[in-house]
Amino acid sequence: MLVAGKKCHQRKNTNSFLKVKHLFFANTSNGQLEIKKSMHNKKTAAYRDVIIVGAGHSGLSVSYFLKQKQVEHIVFERGETGNSWATQRWDSFALNTPTCMNILPGDKYEGDCADGFMHRDEFVTYLKQYADKFQLPVLNNTNVFSVQKNQDENVFEVSTESENEKSDWICKQVVIASGIMSEAKMSPLHQSVPGDIFQIHAADFRNQGQLPAGAVLVVGGGQSGCQIAEGLLTEGRKVYLATSKVGRYPRRYRGRDILDWAVDMKFFDVLKEEIKDPAILTAPNPHISGIGRLGHTLSLQSLFKQGAIILGRLDKVNGYEMTFKADAAENVRHADQFSAWFKKLVDKYIDKNQLSAAPPYVEPADQPDIEAVCASAITALNLRTHQIGSVIWTTGYTADFSWISPSVTDETGMPVHNKGVSAVSGLYFIGFPWLVSRKSGIVYGMPDDAGHIANLITDSL
Ligand SMILES: Cc1cc2nc3c(=O)[nH]c(=O)nc-3n(C[C@H](O)[C@H](O)[C@H](O)COP(=O)(O)OP(=O)(O)OC[C@H]3O[C@@H](n4cnc5c(N)ncnc54)[C@H](O)[C@@H]3O)c2cc1C
Numbered sequence: 001m002l003v004a005g006k007k008c009h010q011r012k013n014t015n016s017f018l019k020v021k022h023l024f025f026a027n028t029s030n031g032q033l034e035i036k037k038s039m040h041n042k043k044t045a046a047y048r049d050v051i052i053v054g055a056g057h058s059g060l061s062v063s064y065f066l067k068q069k070q071v072e073h074i075v076f077e078r079g080e081t082g083n084s085w086a087t088q089r090w091d092s093f094a095l096n097t098p099t100c101m102n103i104l105p106g107d108k109y110e111g112d113c114a115d116g117f118m119h120r121d122e123f124v125t126y127l128k129q130y131a132d133k134f135q136l137p138v139l140n141n142t143n144v145f146s147v148q149k150n151q152d153e154n155v156f157e158v159s160t161e162s163e164n165e166k167s168d169w170i171c172k173q174v175v176i177a178s179g180i181m182s183e184a185k186m187s188p189l190h191q192s193v194p195g196d197i198f199q200i201h202a203a204d205f206r207n208q209g210q211l212p213a214g215a216v217l218v219v220g221g222g223q224s225g226c227q228i229a230e231g232l233l234t235e236g237r238k239v240y241l242a243t244s245k246v247g248r249y250p251r252r253y254r255g256r257d258i259l260d261w262a263v264d265m266k267f268f269d270v271l272k273e274e275i276k277d278p279a280i281l282t283a284p285n286p287h288i289s290g291i292g293r294l295g296h297t298l299s300l301q302s303l304f305k306q307g308a309i310i311l312g313r314l315d316k317v318n319g320y321e322m323t324f325k326a327d328a329a330e331n332v333r334h335a336d337q338f339s340a341w342f343k344k345l346v347d348k349y350i351d352k353n354q355l356s357a358a359p360p361y362v363e364p365a366d367q368p369d370i371e372a373v374c375a376s377a378i379t380a381l382n383l384r385t386h387q388i389g390s391v392i393w394t395t396g397y398t399a400d401f402s403w404i405s406p407s408v409t410d411e412t413g414m415p416v417h418n419k420g421v422s423a424v425s426g427l428y429f430i431g432f433p434w435l436v437s438r439k440s441g442i443v444y445g446m447p448d449d450a451g452h453i454a455n456l457i458t459d460s461l
Contacts, residue, residue: 045168048074050457051158052175053144055081057104057127058431059177061446063136064105065454071461074169075136075177076160078143082127084182085120088203088397092231093120094290096223098257101444104130105451115257117290142167147174148405149424156426173426173457176404176415180432181397187219190393192317197383198390202228205392208235214389215240217322219314221331222246222284225394226298230289233306240381240388242314242324243300243331247286247338250366251297253346255358258288261346268439272419281434285441286338299339300332302365304374311376320383329372336368420453426460428453 050066052059055077066073077083095102100114102123107130118126131138139160146159158169184201193199198212202224208216208231218229221243229241249258262268275281289298300310310332312325343360350357369375381388401409408415408422415422419436420429430453433441440449 045157045170047170048072049171049461050074050173050175051076051144051147051156051169051171052177053147054078054177054179054182054431055127055131055138055140056084056177056179056182056431057082057102057443057446058179058450059175060127060131060136060138061105061450062175062177062430062453063131063138064134065450066457067134067136068106069454069458071454071458073137073171075138076142076144076158077138077140080128080140081131081138082124084179085127086124088182088184089120090202090205090228090231091120091207092291093227094118094295095120095123095443096288096290096295097442097444098259098290098295101259101263101442102126104443105447106134115260116293117295144178144403146403146405147176147427149427154425172461173428175428175430175453175457176401177430178399178401180399180414182399183397184393185396185398186393187314187395189219189314189317190391192319193391194319194383197320197388200390200392202392202394203397208232208237211237211392212389214238214387217242217383217388217391218394219391220244220394220396221300222394222396223287225392226287226300226303227289227291228392228394229303229308230291230298230306233303233308238387239303239308240311240386241300241303241308242311243328244284244313245327245331245334246284247342248297248299248335248366249286249288249342250339250363251288251295252363253343254350254360257294258342258346261349263444265345265349267345268437268442268444270438272434272437275434286342287335297363297365299365299369300335301367301369301374309376309378310374311378311381320385322381322383324379324381326377326379328375332369332372332375336370339366340368420449421456428456 049071050073052062052073052075055075059075063075079087094117098115099118100109102118103109142160142162144158144160148157150157156171156174158171160167184203186201190199205228215238216232217240218225219242221241229239232239251258287298289296304310310328312328314322315325316323401415406424408424410416415429417429430449436449439445
């Protein structure tokens, strides 16, 4: 469909030449839309009703729904489909959501391991197969470097670059599915670490072969930090872990995977507007691991038992001298309390619904460490003295949206939106934690969120 503002919503004769203020649109013989900004400044752009930026699971899910609704669209991916999963996860990475929770819209799981956990590469393969199966129009290796709303014509001008070529596109609506965790977020403290200490962010970490000999300091006690720390311990490394306040899910409880209970209890369906405590909206994901046939519980005390030194939050870096807050014990207790709270939710749910379930049983890794014995008293350490040769920063992820104009971000650079709808008409976001509900930040939330965005798009086309 050829669209250039409200004046031409209907399909035009292929030879039509539309003049809208200073912008001219015409269909050329090869189906491209020709834009002439003036007789001397001529460029050609292809047209789609909708452009989706990013072929992660969010972009693919929206594409699936648009395809079902026969909306003409294209998905641009700067790498290959599933790029963030393929390029920003370490080699031993496995999803911590069971496979049955990672199935994209319209698809069903055919294997015999729905309660297992996909390895990084399996999930990337799944995303690629999904795009092929539903013949989604993904253009790989094409980076979108500019999305500009042309307010006069009520269209978006989108510029892309691939290996040797820049291209211009026009569309009526844009879905930004480029990920909110697609860039490494480094702590500024890394600048004070001496040059002979090897430093790497979790997004670039692949395996311990990248690291020089010696002990490793992992900074950041979230899911990534604990999972990477455990992998290093398994491979025989000495690990120091600077922790933070993060909850913990026991992997299994009352005979089932904890996330199965969460799904049944509709824990993930809680809407953003139902949350009274804003701290919940920014709380990190609880510790848990998908390594092993049925995954396993991952706790600070289990890491301690494997040999990790559990430190408090990294506070200051002065050359080789590092100072930590004295909050390691508090962080251990916080994780224990979260686990106890969640198990109580499950117990109540079982009682209320008179379900038959295995009796409560606490796995060894989930046993609360009431005295916080696993928490180290160390608040200062010298990297040289402790033979620490590398620091892995598992300090989170962020994203850059500076290529969107007009700007739709707040002072922190994060997009302002309401359930994925930005203040710029026709510009949507997807793939953010709490976009609509608790599940919006994980693959499990995609069928609902992508369906919601696709409906908004088709309603306004
Ligand atoms: C370490 C880690 C572990 C996780 N584990 C799980 C888990 O076990 N289960 C779960 O459900 N969720 C998990 N998540 C959350 C999940 O990965 C995020 O919800 C997800 O990254 C969001 O998906 P997305 O498709 O929105 O973004 P992404 O997967 O980041 O996809 C965005 C895509 O856009 C592309 N892109 C970016 N900018 C451009 C551009 N300018 N032009 C073209 N293409 C562009 C990127 O290359 C990428 O392919 C995890 C997240 C992290 C960081």
